Amino acid sequence: MSKKVIANFVFGMLFLMLPLAGQTHILQKQEEVKEWVVKADKAQAAIDKKKSIDATVEATHERQRLEYLNYRDQSDSNVGETPLVIIGILFGIPIYFIPTIVAYSNKKQNTGAICALNLLLGWTFVGWVVALVWALTHEDAPKEAV
Numbered sequence: 001m002s003k004k005v006i007a008n009f010v011f012g013m014l015f016l017m018l019p020l021a022g023q024t025h026i027l028q029k030q031e032e033v034k035e036w037v038v039k040a041d042k043a044q045a046a047i048d049k050k051k052s053i054d055a056t057v058e059a060t061h062e063r064q065r066l067e068y069l070n071y072r073d074q075s076d077s078n079v080g081e082t083p084l085v086i087i088g089i090l091f092g093i094p095i096y097f098i099p100t101i102v103a104y105s106n107k108k109q110n111t112g113a114i115c116a117l118n119l120l121l122g123w124t125f126v127g128w129v130v131a132l133v134w135a136l137t138h139e140d141a142p143k144e145a146v
Helices: 003-016 023-077 081-096 098-105 111-124 126-136
Strands: none
Touching: 003 023, 081 098, 098 111, 098 126, 111 126
């Protein structure tokens, strides 16, 4: 039963008892019942507030748990990519510097210039091809002037 129904019942019972007791006594009982209803309302409001706070805390914990699980799933998915990155670096750097390696192995006089061209413009592919062609060309012996 709701508090208002109970309060109305108590008021009705007190009203029926009015002829039996003095009016002052009945009014005191009515005031006591009103105070009881106010206290019960305050207690219910405190309980509702605590439930609201508990629900908010629980929702926050659930959100944090889901964020952690999502982060853990993402970090686990990157584990398989690490060897591929290492392999890419181990094979990519020597392939990138093939023109410099060829120039050094052929003992070219312009190995430093080929290395600089390869380092600075090799990423454009055109610069890489130019450095490779330059490294593969044969140097002609200087012609003597007659």
